[in-house]
Amino acid sequence: MQVHTLDKAAIINELQFGNGINHAVHEGRRADFALILSMFSDDVRDNTPVEVVDEVITNDTLLRQRFELQQPQPLRSDQSSYAVSAHQAKQFHDSGLSGAKLIHYLTPEPLVYLPEQTHDLPEEVYHNLSGHQRRRLADTQPRQAIPADLYNQLISAQRHDQMRVQV
Template sequence: MQLDDILINEAQLGNQLSICVAENRRNDFSILLAMLSQNALDFSEFALPKSDPSELYAQDQNLRVALGAGVEQTLAPEHIDFLIGIRNAEIVQGDSLEQFKLMNYLTPEPLAIRNDVTHIRTEIIDNCELAVRKRVKNKDIQLSHSPMNAARFYEQLKSPEIHNNLVLQQA
């Protein structure tokens, strides 16, 4: 068995690995595996074909039209509407549940309330291990504290007014 190129992933081998297994050639099988790249990102499973994002969007729109699907549901709203629950309750009470479902199909609500990529929901943080929770909590606490002026604090400690009220007590 001779290879012309450097082996990076198993896709370059074709069916040679399965032939080695079928013919019980363990030495060739182990040599082929040893010659493959050690980096998991080089595996052929991760080498997906690249495509143009605008082409994917056009294909998605064509598929929606062909299937007769409704409007695409947005991930997050552009502006937060706090009255949406009140309007939904009025629709359900006044018209019917079917009318509410129809309106939701025609103009679906966004999947998330926030349009903030740095926000982590509390359910997710509560599901993390303790070290991660502490790190997230400390980051929030550090942001809420204002920095201390150390030079001014030291000057206040040196001033005689602060020491006048101190009385030493002996035990």
């Protein structure tokens, strides 16, 4: 047998030899056994069956659309939450607890009603802050730091002003 024929054979495991390897072991033919083993592929990926698994992208939004579910219950309130809560209270007064539960399951109200415009602080903490601290919380743009050469700029401005006055 020629070498190129053996390369094209793509011998991967002992199943491709049939009983040849079994006879070599039982009859004590070490040379045949060594030759057969040397022809096996040494790449693990050849010996192990590998399936390509397609990764399915699932997220909360896709699952809600697929199963036609409502939006999740909001964690905190906003301006629209008060109308939902009022509608739920009206439904409770009109048709009792079962009607209120039904409305809650259709359009759930938020878990907590936090005060608005307090920068996620409790109301008593926010009102205990000084005006300067409240203003600092309201600033959305970061404050610019004082330039490193401020002293030199002030001195040179003062000198230019003195020169203008003397001329």
